[in-house]
Amino acid sequence: MSILANYREKEEMLRKLKEEMSRMQENPELKKELSFKEEVQAVLDKHQRNVADLATIFGLNQSAATAKSGRGNRRTRKLKVYVNPHTQETIETRGGNHKELKEWKAAHGSEVVESWVTEERE
Structure with missing residues (x-):
């Protein structure tokens, strides 16, 4: 564009x-x-x-x-399983700070990569 x-x-x-x-x-x-x-x-x-x-x-x-910062009060994030449809690679992560996940988002866009979520679990 x-x-x-x-x-x-x-x-x-x-x-x-x-x-x-x-x-x-x-x-x-x-x-x-x-x-x-x-x-x-x-x-x-x-x-x-x-x-x-x-x-x-x-x-x-x-x-x-009020949202207080601190590890003790924070709930655990859901585990998300991403599957790259191009390479069939799988990533399981609870946060967005995963190195490969960041690379995927940079290459394909955040919204596209979020659509690759196949499973969410506690």
Whole structure:
């Protein structure tokens, strides 16, 4: 794809996103939710609290309320099995940091390689 065609495609995508955003801004439900969020944030700021404190007060699951980094709280990723249809090579990985998987994605594109997933398991 030429640079100019790519530019025009991105320009069109931007135009569509701007239209969608303007429609969303007119939505009364969105206005209501944004107002609620601002009011809750104002109360939290007034009492020098944060969202994690709010989750603790209401007894919500901490990991659902705020994502904390750390190995102990992190769930294990699903094992994905990729099969390259060109070479019939198989890769089993739980993350995207696999050397060959990165090479496949660079050569064929991320979406194409993700379509090669044949199995996902815990």
